[in-house]
Amino acid sequence: MRTQIIQRTLRVPLASGPRGDGSAVARQLDVALISVGFKASRDLLEHVGGLAPGEAFDLAVEVVTAVRGLVGDHVDHNPYFRDFPAGVPDTVQFWMRLVRAAEAEDGVLSPRRGAVNLLAFARYGRLQHTFAEMLAEHDALVDSIKDRVTVVHLGGPLERELTSLYRALAGSATPLDAADLTLLGELAVACPDVPPGPMPVRENRAVVNAARLRAGREPVAVDSAVDVLRLAYALSGGDVTLVESTRFRGFRRQERRALMAALDAAVAADTGVLGDVNRYAGRFKRLGERLHPHEYPAFPRAQDVFAVARGERTVTSLAGQAEAALARGEVGRAAWLLTESPGMLLRSLDRLLRTAGAESDAVLSATNSVLGSVSGRVLCSVREHLANRSWTALARVFVNRAGRPWVAPDTRVPLSPAVVEAVCGMVDVELASRMPSYERLVIDPDVLSVALPLSGKASEGGFAVLPRGTRTPVEGGDLLRFFTYWRQDKRRTDHDLSALLLDEDFRYVGHVSWTNYRDDGAVYSGDLTEAPNGATEFIDIPLDRITAAHVVPQVSVYSGEDFTEVAESIFGWMVRDRAQHGAPFEPRTVRTRSDLRGSGRVALPMMFSRGADGWTATWLHLYLTGSPQFNQVETQRATTGKLTGVIANRRAMTVSHLVDLLAAEAGSVTAWEPGLRFTEPVAFVGLHRPEGLPEGSTVITLDRLTELVPR
Structure with missing residues (x-):
């Protein structure tokens, strides 16, 4: 439970051990945290420094272990090609080397004909070097002010x-x-x-x-x-x-x-x-x-x-009564029937408005009468939905609770902009009436673009993981590196990392995977085909050189256990300057690390797109059904291109909308900047809690963003 608290809240529960001089341990803790991209707050260092050395050491180990696991640094990440990305060969040339080596060992010098089973080669898919040998091939990571630094705070008992x-x-x-x-x-x-x-x-x-x-x-x-x-x-x-x-x-x-x-x-x-x-x-x-x-x-x-x-008693549900009214063309009556179940009315609102015709005022009146009885989550969901209904979309994307998407043609007629504006205005008035009033509101601008977390099922566990639909800028370097790590449980398992390259219209222009190590400047680290002790694959995307407009990383179950069966499965990405060098995995450069625990066989964690202002990351958290075996990025490219194209054109309701409602009620509003200090408690909204907020402050950060959604 202590580890869960640290990883979820970045707060360290107070240790209750004997007091003493643990100052040396506190200094070591700070150094260890900095090496993985974290920093201990002053209160935390003082608490550790005031414990007896043994107690201080135990607490320090607990903290470092927790945050290393949070960013994926709890295991060794060893790529197939030990000097990746520099030493990755041409795909076909590498395969031919394997063939020639096998022929030489067998005494057969003539070319083999027909299909070649790569798994039959002893050198394919299995590491041929140790982790230490891999590290020896790489220069140390050069420090950069762009490296991530996340503060770990002292909590309560x-x-x-x-x-x-x-x-x-x-x-x-x-x-x-x-x-x-x-x-x-x-x-x-x-x-x-x-x-x-x-x-x-x-x-x-x-x-x-x-x-x-x-x-x-x-x-x-x-x-x-x-x-x-x-x-x-x-x-x-x-x-x-x-x-x-x-x-x-x-x-x-x-x-x-x-x-x-x-x-x-x-x-x-x-x-x-x-x-x-x-x-x-x-x-x-x-x-x-x-x-x-x-x-x-x-x-x-x-x-x-x-x-x-058992059918011994007949009861017509409210939904059944409303359906009967709609079948008779009595849209207004259907709306007023549904006022008995406000949530059902709001979820049926699009259909009612599409068919209302002259009864639109009756539907709007019924809707307005129940807004005070509807949960804030439903209000926000309806507003987000209606904000995307003033134009005709080529297709619709549906995502179920397991993250499984499917695409269908959008045959609905657009709603009148005036009707959409009227409903959104009513919803905003109701939301504003439920927002708390803060005397001093402090907003971190980085949180404003985050999509409202209207369901925990639209996200994953991990570090700095954002809800589906969130778009954030990719900053901190010109090299984007994806990684996936998995560890099989009971049987041989092969997960494959790949990246689909798309043009401005989301059409296929290339890919990198185990079948194509290099494309458009992107580089794949090599195929690992089993993971009894864990395995990691990487892909490098040179943001300043690649010509593709959209890059969609994908993790596929090629064979063996799926994401729910393996002992562990994660995806993450790093950003660094090319001059920083470093090992393939450097925890300080990890921007996010998310769990992969969906029920599909192909995971689409996110996509990256280039725009006029640079590159942005869009969170997807989707799982395609895929095939029972042998999934490859090439076989999913049409589905993925269509899916990501529809999602890219959809506007999510973001934190900024509710923050605007909060700001309207606040006594003062301040944009957060590093170094700001306050003498009195404030209400802070941001991705991570900054250091130095006064005691008694209200803090709403990434792990508690749902608290912004009114009840």
């Missing part, structure tokens, strides 16, 4: 840090990804007596309530039948998002009674929740087989749920 992280995850205004949901469950177990506070996301409620039930406590904030279904899934170790079905385990009598009581209370509060049962009728029937409803006559309303699931 471990219990307080755990409680803060628990409440932040439980109270997130947006859905969490799988890793965060797992951590939330662990924190709920570790903090059984801590009230979680408001939990607007139902998946979070299920995870927290499962921990509460196991600890003998009553579930909280359960207000629908589907909430109880999610809770039963959580107790069974299943998918609380309900995307995947789960086999229910046998429940203890206490758990059965609690689930039945929660169902009964939800139906008693609103019989309309019975309309949601039909959507999951099969799952409710299986749940009923585990709960034995007939044993609980004290909960008759809960038994109604299972009667609906």
